[in-house]
Amino acid sequence: MSRWEPDARGRLERAAMDLYSERGFERTTVTEIARCAGLTERTFFRHFADKREVLFAGASTLQDLFVDTLAGVPESAAPIDAVAAALDAAAAVFQGRHEHARQRQMIIVANAELQERELIKLARLSTAIAETLRLRGVPDPAASLAAEAGIAVFKVAFERWIGGTGRPDMPQLIRESLDELKAVTAGR
Amino acid sequence: MSRWEPDARGRLERAAMDLYSERGFERTTVTEIARCAGLTERTFFRHFADKREVLFAGASTLQDLFVDTLAGVPESAAPIDAVAAALDAAAAVFQGRHEHARQRQMIIVANAELQERELIKLARLSTAIAETLRLRGVPDPAASLAAEAGIAVFKVAFERWIGGTGRPDMPQLIRESLDELKAVTAGR
Numbered sequence: 001m002s003r004w005e006p007d008a009r010g011r012l013e014r015a016a017m018d019l020y021s022e023r024g025f026e027r028t029t030v031t032e033i034a035r036c037a038g039l040t041e042r043t044f045f046r047h048f049a050d051k052r053e054v055l056f057a058g059a060s061t062l063q064d065l066f067v068d069t070l071a072g073v074p075e076s077a078a079p080i081d082a083v084a085a086a087l088d089a090a091a092a093v094f095q096g097r098h099e100h101a102r103q104r105q106m107i108i109v110a111n112a113e114l115q116e117r118e119l120i121k122l123a124r125l126s127t128a129i130a131e132t133l134r135l136r137g138v139p140d141p142a143a144s145l146a147a148e149a150g151i152a153v154f155k156v157a158f159e160r161w162i163g164g165t166g167r168p169d170m171p172q173l174i175r176e177s178l179d180e181l182k183a184v185t186a187g188r
Numbered sequence: 189m190s191r192w193e194p195d196a197r198g199r200l201e202r203a204a205m206d207l208y209s210e211r212g213f214e215r216t217t218v219t220e221i222a223r224c225a226g227l228t229e230r231t232f233f234r235h236f237a238d239k240r241e242v243l244f245a246g247a248s249t250l251q252d253l254f255v256d257t258l259a260g261v262p263e264s265a266a267p268i269d270a271v272a273a274a275l276d277a278a279a280a281v282f283q284g285r286h287e288h289a290r291q292r293q294m295i296i297v298a299n300a301e302l303q304e305r306e307l308i309k310l311a312r313l314s315t316a317i318a319e320t321l322r323l324r325g326v327p328d329p330a331a332s333l334a335a336e337a338g339i340a341v342f343k344v345a346f347e348r349w350i351g352g353t354g355r356p357d358m359p360q361l362i363r364e365s366l367d368e369l370k371a372v373t374a375g376r
Contacts, residue, residue, distance in 0.1 A: 078375040078376065079372055080372055080373055080374075080375050081375060115308075116304040116307070116308060119304070119307040119308060119311055120303075120304060120307060123307055140348075141344050141345075141348060141364075141365055141368050142368055142371075142372050144343075144344045144347070145340060145341070145344055145365065145368055145369045145372050146372045148336075148339075148340030148343065148344060149337070149340060149369065149372060149373055151336075151340075152333060152336030152337060152339075152340060153333070155332075155336065156329050156332045156333055156336065157329075159332070160328075160329060176329075177329055177333065180329050180330055180333055181333045181337065181373055182373050182374070183330070184267055184268055184330050184333050184334045184337060185268055185337055185369055185370050185373045185374075186268075186370070186373075186374065187266040187268050187269060188266065
């Protein structure tokens with residue numbers, strides 16, 4: 001980033017999100033995003049591979065956070081407790097981002113291609129969690145099932161958070177959803 | 189179906205699957221599928237909306253089976269037991285279809301668009317299960333979590349089945365995976 005473009009990435013992201021919300025993702029061009037942010041297309045492409053990337057740049061951060069947290073949990077922990085620790089770390093990322101997350105969700109829900117991309121993101125996250133559990137010595141199918149359980153809890157908590165006012169916050173909704181999953185699978 | 193085209197649908201399906209396997213999904217045309225099955229393109233389009241539909245025609249059958257079975261379980265059953273009954277009914281559909289399911293899976297894994305479609309299919313199935321549970325009086329988030337748990341069990345069992353010889357069969361792998369999910373979420 002050059003010193004003549006302070007917070008170029010943030011400005012591009014805000015401009016893109018506003019344009020996607022106002023006129024739809026398909027009908028927004030990179031030229032317009034750059035113009036709206038007072039920057040050049042070239043600067044846009046220094047920060048994002050394409051206009052979809054603006055919405056999914058956080059996916060790899062989230063995945064790294066999940067995997068790194070999982071890898072750092074003592075090996076004596078039960079797989080579900082390791083996954084719970086990773087969910088907790090991920091939940092913290094969403095603190096103070098409720099409006100942003102809501103806006104992003106509305107953009108995604110309005111576009112079939114973006115919805116597919118979101119499903120792929122979660123499927124990859126599940127695969128990465130299962131792989132990390134296997135590296136910790138958790139056998140299959142327990143590794144895959146603990147990963148899928150974690151993604152299920154994340155999805156349901158996220159939908160509750162997005163659909164509400166932001167309170168309870170993501171960390172609490174994650175904990176509640178995990179407790180609820182435990183109750184459900186126990187047949188209660 | 190006209191009487192001059194016995195088992196047209198089955199012939200089209202087998203021709204399509206063989207062509208998708210041999211030369212890839214993208215490089216196969218409806219013209220070729222019809223020719224290979226000894227039928228016309230017009231007959232193809234009487235049975236399938238497009239070439240992707242050949243691979244996903246079973247999705248709505250599976251979803252109906254899940255929903256109908258769920259709806260028929262006594263309301264006194266715990267949500268997870270209702271979902272287990274639906275999984276059991278779905279598993280029966282795969283009996284004797286191991287080779288077909290393996291071939292289909294290899295076609296799907298080779299194509300990003302088909303993988304996305306498969307993820308969408310499972311996401312819709314989860315939504316339909318959650319909705320049916322809500323109609324049975326199961327509150328959220330229990331309804332969503334029981335549905336997600338069911339899909340997780342289905343996915344993991346299906347991958348184990350596809351990756352193996354067909355033995356143990358789907359009904360058994362579904363039961364094992366559900367038991368394993370219960371053990372995992374209980375922290376074992």
